[in-house]
Amino acid sequence: MRSTVPPVTSRVHAIHLAPGRKIPTKSVDSVEAEAGVGLVGDRYHGAKHRHVTVQSLDDLEAAAEVLGRPVDPGLTRRNITLTTGPIPTRPGERMRIADVDLEVVRIAAPCRLLDDWLGPGAMQALRSPRGGTVFRLLGSGTIRVGDEAVAGPVPG
Numbered sequence: 001m002r003s004t005v006p007p008v009t010s011r012v013h014a015i016h017l018a019p020g021r022k023i024p025t026k027s028v029d030s031v032e033a034e035a036g037v038g039l040v041g042d043r044y045h046g047a048k049h050r051h052v053t054v055q056s057l058d059d060l061e062a063a064a065e066v067l068g069r070p071v072d073p074g075l076t077r078r079n080i081t082l083t084t085g086p087i088p089t090r091p092g093e094r095m096r097i098a099d100v101d102l103e104v105v106r107i108a109a110p111c112r113l114l115d116d117w118l119g120p121g122a123m124q125a126l127r128s129p130r131g132g133t134v135f136r137l138l139g140s141g142t143i144r145v146g147d148e149a150v151a152g153p154v155p156g
Helices: 057-067 113-118
Strands: 009-016 026-028 030-034 050-057 080-082 094-097 100-107 134-139 141-144 148-151
Touching: 009 030, 009 141, 057 080, 134 148
Parallel strands: 050 080
Antiparallel strands: 009 026, 009 080, 009 148, 030 141, 050 134, 094 100, 094 148, 100 134
16 A cells, blocks of 8 residues: 655755764765665764664754754764754654665664763753664665655655
């Protein structure tokens, strides 16, 4: 049975990779996604399930209201920031970014480092549902800033 809910389309606003634990993320224009492995250059490349984290500018703006100051996408340590949400959150739900299919593993829990990187209260401001989602990569390909992201029923 096909879903009658229309897909939600967004765009990739930013891509950040964390080369190691407690090392600042670096902003990149594109990244290679490897199915079952992760994003090339990210510290979680090779992890069993945590391949990529995705957040939206909508959620960062909501967190900024709670925090009382802007939230820089690179300081959240999430890999991909989309222009709009919502981001799927239930395990098994899927989305596609460019030609790469992703499947939800879980909601991304904010870590204590956020208070160090963004200031006191950041961890609380980025709690669910504003903290993003952890996905596993079902497909491989290049993801670039500006690429289309489709959440919900993925065409094809």
